[in-house]
Amino acid sequence: MTERLYHSDSYLREFQAVVTAADPAVRAVVLDRTAFYPGGGGQPCDFGTLAVGGVTWPVVRTRKAGEEVEHFLGGETPLPQAGTALTGSLDWPRRYRLMRTHTAMHILCGVVFRDFGALVTGGDMDLQQARMDFEFESMSRDLVEGIEQSINLEVEKNRPIRVKVFPREEAFQIPDLIRTKVNLLPPGIPEVRTVEIVGLDLQADGGTHVQATGEVGRIHIVDYKSKGKINKRLYVELE
Ligand SMILES: [Zn+2]
Numbered sequence: 001m002t003e004r005l006y007h008s009d010s011y012l013r014e015f016q017a018v019v020t021a022a023d024p025a026v027r028a029v030v031l032d033r034t035a036f037y038p039g040g041g042g043q044p045c046d047f048g049t050l051a052v053g054g055v056t057w058p059v060v061r062t063r064k065a066g067e068e069v070e071h072f073l074g075g076e077t078p079l080p081q082a083g084t085a086l087t088g089s090l091d092w093p094r095r096y097r098l099m100r101t102h103t104a105m106h107i108l109c110g111v112v113f114r115d116f117g118a119l120v121t122g123g124d125m126d127l128q129q130a131r132m133d134f135e136f137e138s139m140s141r142d143l144v145e146g147i148e149q150s151i152n153l154e155v156e157k158n159r160p161i162r163v164k165v166f167p168r169e170e171a172f173q174i175p176d177l178i179r180t181k182v183n184l185l186p187p188g189i190p191e192v193r194t195v196e197i198v199g200l201d202l203q204a205d206g207g208t209h210v211q212a213t214g215e216v217g218r219i220h221i222v223d224y225k226s227k228g229k230i231n232k233r234l235y236v237e238l239e
Contacts, residue, residue, distance in 0.1 A: 003033035010208035052086040110201025136232040158214035
């Protein structure tokens with residue numbers, strides 16, 4: 001099992017770990033602990049490096065594999081063997097931008113639910129842009145501009161963001177979590193991690209976020225599209 005350091009400290013960009021398994025056929029290693037986010041919930045995986053004794057491997061992809069996180073290494077250098085202690089470093093500009101973008105999506109989600117009662121039906125993000133789909137019957141330029149103003153007001157308020165872990169049964173008792181479909185979580189999961197933008201949004205979420213909404217900076221809704229009768233898509237970019 002890989003301890004997920006990013007769950008408790010999303011600002012950790014360098015860490016020490018020990019290789020627990022190495023698969024030369026696919027050039028992947030598993031570590032006992034990692035700060036590399038393996039992707040999920042719309043947030044892409046992290047890149048970076050693993051290094052020991054003057055040898056550095058680029059981490060070109062990471063992936064969840066059951067309870068473990070696989071780190072795929074580029075280059076030709078033979079993989080570090082099981083038992084090797086090494087240093088992991090994230091491509092921090094990439095990760096930090098994804099943290100800000102992910103948080104921007106939660107701000108949007110919270111505002112659209114608060115002001116219109118509209119639920120999210122999907123979302124995705126890359127380094128440049130994020131998109132979110134909402135149950136909305138009609139969308140207009142005016143409406144989009146209003147939403148853009150409201151989300152940026154939430155950025156200016158610099159609301160704190162809190163991460164907590166609840167036992168599964170306790171999480172089911174939180175009314176606000178029901179709308180984020182906490183009841184659809186796989187039955188094997190004993191704990192539920194929540195990300196709360198205090199006073200605005202609460203989600204069951206495994207992703208990495210900034211500490212306060214002010215860190216996101218100005219958010220632009222750059223486009224919108226109809227994706228069916230009751231689905232409208234908003235495209236978001238950070239400054
Ligand atoms: Zn999220």
